[in-house]
Amino acid sequence: MRRPKRERFLDGMLHWVGLGATLFGLLVLTVLLVDVSLDGLPRLSWDFLTSYPSRRPEQAGILSALVGSLWLLSLTALIAFPLGVGAAIYLEEYAGRTKWSRWVEINVANLAAVPSIIYGLLGLEIFVRALFAVTNGRSVLSGALTMSLLVLPVIVLASREAIHSVPNSVREAAYALGGTRWQVVRDHVLPLAFPGILTGTILALSRAIGETAPLITIGALTYIAFLPPLSLEGLRTPFTVLPIQIFNWISRPQKGFHVNAAAGILVLLAVLFLMNATAIYLRYRSQRRLEL
Amino acid sequence: MHVRVEDVPRRVAVRRRRWGEKLLEGCLAVCASVAVLTTAGIVAVLIFETAAFFRVVSIWEFLTDTQWTPLFVEKHFGILPLATGTLLTTGIALSVALPVGILAAIYLSEYCPEGLRRALKPALEVLAGIPTVVYGYFALLFVTPLLRQFIPSIAGLNALSAGLVMGVMIIPTIASLSDDALYVVPRSLREAAYALGASRRQVVLGVVVPAARSGILSALLLGISRAIGETMIVAIAAGMNPRLTLNPLVPIETMTAYIVQVSLGDTPTGSIEFRTIFAVGFALFLATLVFNVFSYAYARRFRETYR
Numbered sequence: 001m002r003r004p005k006r007e008r009f010l011d012g013m014l015h016w017v018g019l020g021a022t023l024f025g026l027l028v029l030t031v032l033l034v035d036v037s038l039d040g041l042p043r044l045s046w047d048f049l050t051s052y053p054s055r056r057p058e059q060a061g062i063l064s065a066l067v068g069s070l071w072l073l074s075l076t077a078l079i080a081f082p083l084g085v086g087a088a089i090y091l092e093e094y095a096g097r098t099k100w101s102r103w104v105e106i107n108v109a110n111l112a113a114v115p116s117i118i119y120g121l122l123g124l125e126i127f128v129r130a131l132f133a134v135t136n137g138r139s140v141l142s143g144a145l146t147m148s149l150l151v152l153p154v155i156v157l158a159s160r161e162a163i164h165s166v167p168n169s170v171r172e173a174a175y176a177l178g179g180t181r182w183q184v185v186r187d188h189v190l191p192l193a194f195p196g197i198l199t200g201t202i203l204a205l206s207r208a209i210g211e212t213a214p215l216i217t218i219g220a221l222t223y224i225a226f227l228p229p230l231s232l233e234g235l236r237t238p239f240t241v242l243p244i245q246i247f248n249w250i251s252r253p254q255k256g257f258h259v260n261a262a263a264g265i266l267v268l269l270a271v272l273f274l275m276n277a278t279a280i281y282l283r284y285r286s287q288r289r290l291e292l
Numbered sequence: 293m294h295v296r297v298e299d300v301p302r303r304v305a306v307r308r309r310r311w312g313e314k315l316l317e318g319c320l321a322v323c324a325s326v327a328v329l330t331t332a333g334i335v336a337v338l339i340f341e342t343a344a345f346f347r348v349v350s351i352w353e354f355l356t357d358t359q360w361t362p363l364f365v366e367k368h369f370g371i372l373p374l375a376t377g378t379l380l381t382t383g384i385a386l387s388v389a390l391p392v393g394i395l396a397a398i399y400l401s402e403y404c405p406e407g408l409r410r411a412l413k414p415a416l417e418v419l420a421g422i423p424t425v426v427y428g429y430f431a432l433l434f435v436t437p438l439l440r441q442f443i444p445s446i447a448g449l450n451a452l453s454a455g456l457v458m459g460v461m462i463i464p465t466i467a468s469l470s471d472d473a474l475y476v477v478p479r480s481l482r483e484a485a486y487a488l489g490a491s492r493r494q495v496v497l498g499v500v501v502p503a504a505r506s507g508i509l510s511a512l513l514l515g516i517s518r519a520i521g522e523t524m525i526v527a528i529a530a531g532m533n534p535r536l537t538l539n540p541l542v543p544i545e546t547m548t549a550y551i552v553q554v555s556l557g558d559t560p561t562g563s564i565e566f567r568t569i570f571a572v573g574f575a576l577f578l579a580t581l582v583f584n585v586f587s588y589a590y591a592r593r594f595r596e597t598y599r
């Protein structure tokens with residue numbers, strides 16, 4: 001059937017406008033990356049990675065921020081991973097469809113959409129002020145606890161999906177052999193769901209490493225000219241992270257600091273890229289294994 | 293292990309195992325309740341500090357005063373300038389993200405070859421993974437100078453460039469979720485429309501989009517919630533000057549940027565200035581909560597329609 005010319009034209013329009021809209025986002029992404037690279041690449045050097053912040057932009061570096069970010073990230077993973085996976089196991093394998101589990105579910109979904117700065121206010125009041133005796137106030141521990149609550153819903157959602165995708169036949173076979181609920185989960189469900197859980201966790205943590213607002217709210221400092229000692233006492237020291245260092249450099253008027261910010265952004269994006277690549281690799285490997 | 297059943301002192305083993313199982317289940321339940329505790333904690337903290345704030349400042353003043361100057365000597369506590377700031381940047385962001393996001397979703401779900409869709413969708417989602425401080429850099433040092441070429445009167449800090457960049461940031465939220473919604477509309481609906489001689493455009497706009505409308509609406513509401521709560525882009529590129537205006541070319545301040553501004557300073561905890569951030573945070577929380585709840589409700593309705 002031949003359509004009227006006008007209709008063919010409109011159909012083509014929608015096709016091309018849609019393609020344009022899709023490419024628009026990618027175009028902006030490209031411009032952004034090129035812009036930051038042009039500004040920041042010349043500044044990247046070993047010295048930049050291994051120097052402390054300074055009043056003179058050419059001497060300033062990101063050592064304390066980079067170490068702070070990694071420190072915060074490991075702690076967050078240590079806290080949020082067991083909690084998130086535990087919650088997911090409970091919701092998928094134990095809770096059934098009770099009122100309580102529905103309530104938890106709604107809470108998780110809503111928490112995932114609460115603005116991150118609100119978590120900052122929560123952390124400020126609970127971890128920095130109320131639990132001062134434990135956290136010593138504006139410390140890396142307070143930051144990690146706040147970040148854990150922030151990424152928890154994402155980890156729960158991803159882990160639930162991974163656990164949910166384990167075929168029921170696996171569980172039924174294990175139960176038929178007399179396994180208890182925990183034995184079934186530990187020996188059969190978790191090993192199969194683990195790659196998915198890990199991927200989801202890494203993606204959640206890659207969100208945490210770029211977060212700025214909640215850490216500003218709980219008062220992460222910008223000028224840190226020391227590295228935290230690797231000990232329990234180190235948990236209670238003040239800290240800074242890459243995004244806050246970048247934010248601080250952007251807000252200064254001098255051009256030199258803007259260049260530093262761009263170079264810092266490149267380091268941050270590189271870390272993010274590494275994390276995402278790991279997640280994608282893990283997902284790819286697990287998909288291949290399931291296909292075999 | 294080859295152990296005959298008769299060899300095991302059975303009752304003891306089972307009982308001990310049951311006890312361990314119960315303990316484990318309890319631990320897992322505690323993990324799950326952290327989510328509920330977090331929500332309760334957020335609400336409790338915000339209400340507690342906001343109540344203390346409203347013992348000093350009347351709710352009426354908070355909602356109707358047209359000035360916001362808690363950090364000055366002459367203090368005014370009217371949230372209107374901050375609310376209009378948030379409204380302005382959110383509006384600008386939506387004017388970008390709404391059309392672009394939905395058109396991209398239509399393309400991805402209805403026009404794009406399956407192989408290309410599988411490549412384009414994750415690529416688009418990269419936009420959502422870029423840290424917001426990076427977008428702030430881009431808005432302040434690239435978009436604003438670019439806009440100045442066309443609008444020479446634009447200020448160095450302004451709502452326009454922050455809003456535009458924020459719009460780009462929420463494109464993937466709207467596009468990806470809308471695409472999911474369009475994609476699961478049953479084939480039979482499309483085929484029925486094609487059988488009546490409709491063109492692809494007519495099928496998409498006349499049948500598929502209306503059939504997926506609650507899913508698209510859900511995506512849109514989540515996008516709005518993101519824009520309201522977005523902090524770093526506006527804190528960097530839109531300014532920290534609370535003023536009651538809808539002019540996108542001058543510095544303004546959003547609710548989120550105000551919280552950042554106070555957090556950066558040395559405001560003593562427990563003072564009225566300090567409590568303002570919780571009052572503003574409470575308003576912010578309520579505003580996003582409304583959109584989140586409706587988004588969740590529409591998403592559920594959509595899932596139930598096509599299960």
